[in-house]
Amino acid sequence: MKTFDHIEGLKALPAPHHLAIGVFDGVHLGHKAVIGEALRRAEKDGGSAIVVTFDPHPSRVLFPDSPRRLLASTEHKKLLIGSMGVDGLLVIHFDRPFSEKSARQFVEDLVQESGGLKTICVGKDWKFGARREGDVRLLELLAKDAEYSVVAVDAVVSRDGEVVSSTRIRVAVQNGDFATAEFLLGRDYTVLGRVIEGDRLGGKIGYPTANLTVFNEELPPNGVYAVEATLDGRVLTGVGNLGVRPTINQTDASRRLEIHFFDFAEDIYGRLLEVHFRGFIRPERKFDGIDSLKAQIAEDAEKARELLMT
Numbered sequence: 001m002k003t004f005d006h007i008e009g010l011k012a013l014p015a016p017h018h019l020a021i022g023v024f025d026g027v028h029l030g031h032k033a034v035i036g037e038a039l040r041r042a043e044k045d046g047g048s049a050i051v052v053t054f055d056p057h058p059s060r061v062l063f064p065d066s067p068r069r070l071l072a073s074t075e076h077k078k079l080l081i082g083s084m085g086v087d088g089l090l091v092i093h094f095d096r097p098f099s100e101k102s103a104r105q106f107v108e109d110l111v112q113e114s115g116g117l118k119t120i121c122v123g124k125d126w127k128f129g130a131r132r133e134g135d136v137r138l139l140e141l142l143a144k145d146a147e148y149s150v151v152a153v154d155a156v157v158s159r160d161g162e163v164v165s166s167t168r169i170r171v172a173v174q175n176g177d178f179a180t181a182e183f184l185l186g187r188d189y190t191v192l193g194r195v196i197e198g199d200r201l202g203g204k205i206g207y208p209t210a211n212l213t214v215f216n217e218e219l220p221p222n223g224v225y226a227v228e229a230t231l232d233g234r235v236l237t238g239v240g241n242l243g244v245r246p247t248i249n250q251t252d253a254s255r256r257l258e259i260h261f262f263d264f265a266e267d268i269y270g271r272l273l274e275v276h277f278r279g280f281i282r283p284e285r286k287f288d289g290i291d292s293l294k295a296q297i298a299e300d301a302e303k304a305r306e307l308l309m310t
Contacts, residue, residue, distance in 0.1 A: 007113040015116025016047035026071030027080040029186040037121040048087040054094040073215030076192040103134025121151040209258040226279040226304035239304035243284035279307035
């Protein structure tokens with residue numbers, strides 16, 4: 001999959017171009033339905049299936065005082081969308097000037113600058129452009145002159161009769177309901193993080209950890225989890241703590257994800273890990289001191305090994 005940050009870059013891909021456009025936060029079942037239409041059109045008519053999305057999430061620009069956590073950062077979306085077999089990914093920088101561009105101008109830019117637009121696939125209720133003035137009706141109106149076709153994909157409804165949405169998945173993750181989240185995502189719920197330098201306390205007490213910074217992704221409740229992490233196609237297993245480390249930190253209330261990997265001693269600073277939460281072990285709590293914490297980590301690690309073997 002080739003990645004672009006300007007519409008003109010799409011000219012490098014074979015025409016005709018079949019675009020799936022949306023924010024695609026989480027790349028859940030509803031998003032996959034839209035992207036799947038672009039893939040089917042490319043298979044039927046030839047050319048390239050291309051996903052068009054935005055970074056940062058529009059809500060972070062339009063509502064900066066109430067930013068929402070995401071189900072998938074842009075880096076994570078690249079991995080998820082790339083695994084679907086599309087030919088290209090266009091990530092448009094979303095800022096205040098772009099948010100003020102009219103819906104008509106946005107479509108005209110796609111037509112004029114992409115070099116071969118054939119199909120636009122969107123969710124049936126998708127809105128775009130300044131003041132959300134654009135919709136499927138406008139896409140169809142403009143298509144008459146530009147000679148592209150519009151595919152409006154119905155929302156995907158889950159077995160409980162409710163529409164699959166990022167909001168529903170976000171609530172499930174917040175509640176630690178991985179089964180519901182994964183059913184609506186159509187995949188395992190994961191977070192993508194980069195390994196950063198920590199205080200190395202874990203190594204000093206015999207349990208070295210990888211400290212991950214996550215890209216504003218939605219996280220489950222604080223606690224200790226059995227985890228698996230994917231690194232360059234390898235699967236690492238371990239025990240992870242998500243929280244504020246109350247035994248260690250008295251002033252820093254920021255949440256951290258720290259993972260002790262079993263039977264692993266490589267230097268992975270700066271590397272990206274995709275983390276799967278495989279089982280909840282216990283809530284995070286404060287201990288009397290380092291010795292009590294060390295003893296609990298040993299117990300947690302044993303429970304994590306047992307969970308990962310089932």
